[in-house]
Amino acid sequence: MKKIIVAAVMCLGTAAFAQSTTGTPQNPAPSAPSNSQMNGPSTGVEAQEVGPAISDTAKKVVGKDTSKDKADAxxxxxxxxxxxxxxxxxxxxxxxxxxxxxxxxxxLPEVQLDVREQTKVTLDGKTVKASELPEGASVRAKFQLEGDDSIALELKATSPKK
Known part of the structure; x- marks a missing residue:
């Protein structure tokens, strides 16, 4: 008798755990969160649009182009x-x-670095412009992240071996 009770409890317990509380994507359970709950409330503004909008507003309020001061910033x-x-x-x-x-x-993936006026660029120990670096030159780069951009601080290049 004990064996029958244990077997019944095991079967019922297993069946209870096998049921999904959220259902399937085609047939969700009534307690499953809705799409609006999953994605959150919408403001109608994309995150990548906020920065430029703030910059444009600042230009209008201040009355000058603040992008000239990027190096100082x-x-x-x-x-x-x-x-x-x-x-x-x-x-x-x-x-x-x-x-x-x-x-x-x-x-390893390729890397694109922004070169600015302050970037120190050398080729075989001599100061040059980044556009003067030959393709295939070996480079040791130091960089910083600024938002989504990788800003080159220093590029030390050696000429490619012929």
Whole structure:
């Protein structure tokens, strides 16, 4: 008799645990959260639109273009503090005056770094512009993150071996 009771309890207990409280995506349970609860309330404004809107509003209120002061703001915010910089090694894949793309070894992804006026760029120990770096040159880069951008602080390149 004890064995029958134990078997009945095991079957009923297993059946209770097998039921899903949220149902399936095609047939959700009444207690499952709705799409609006899952995604949260909508304000109708995308997050990436907020920064430019604030900047445009600031220009209207102040009456001048604040983007000219980016270098000063970057210095004050700590972007140009080399002690906090990240570093990486790669080879020049593409470049121009504003940015440089470095290919890295193995399965590591390419990196695009923004080059600014304050960026120190050297090739074989001589100061040059980023656009003068030859493709295939080996580069040791120091960079900082500023929002979604990677800002090059220093690019030390050596000419590719021929």
């Amino acid at each position: 970057a210095n004050k915010s700590g972007v140009w503090k080399e002690k906090d910089a990240f570093s990486l090694n790669g080879t020049v894949k593409a470049k121009d005056d504003d940015d440089i793309t470095l290919a890295r070894t193995g399965t």
